[in-house]
Amino acid sequence: MAGTGPAPKPAAERRRRNTDPVAGTVLPADGYTGPAPDLPGGHDYDSRTLAWYNTWKSSPQAATFLATDWQRLAMLAELVEQYWEEPKKDLLGEIRLNEASLGGTAADRMRLRWSLGVPEVGRGSARAAERAAARRAGADPRDRLRAVGDE
Numbered sequence: 001m002a003g004t005g006p007a008p009k010p011a012a013e014r015r016r017r018n019t020d021p022v023a024g025t026v027l028p029a030d031g032y033t034g035p036a037p038d039l040p041g042g043h044d045y046d047s048r049t050l051a052w053y054n055t056w057k058s059s060p061q062a063a064t065f066l067a068t069d070w071q072r073l074a075m076l077a078e079l080v081e082q083y084w085e086e087p088k089k090d091l092l093g094e095i096r097l098n099e100a101s102l103g104g105t106a107a108d109r110m111r112l113r114w115s116l117g118v119p120e121v122g123r124g125s126a127r128a129a130e131r132a133a134a135r136r137a138g139a140d141p142r143d144r145l146r147a148v149g150d151e
Helices: 047-057 060-064 067-085 089-101 106-111 123-136
Strands: 025-027 114-116
Touching: 025 060, 047 060, 047 067, 060 114, 067 089, 089 106, 106 114
Parallel strands: 025 114
Antiparallel strands: none
């Protein structure tokens, strides 16, 4: 029979108390815009390698990079260049392993306890932000409905 049994606990008592003891890092949602080194080497890289490197330079993860991380990325660019010249499974595995240590996928960022911040709202998306705030506030969309003929 429905409704029998003990009453549920209040929400404050049901909440998890085993929160993560290590604070995570919030990455800038709009990506990194600070100074970043160019690829070293003095030779021409393949356009795909340059696009790969520029993606990493402007990624949110780049905000956390130290000199050693930039050095790793430059070394990794050489492997990416070799991969474009002659694709090999072993080379791709090494690239993926290094990208994982830099937070290349969503799973890697979760493992590193990195999360993306809230992007800044531009002029064009002000209405979308208002709609999202109304949804979060629990506003009932049916409140906007009117009967036909009511003015």
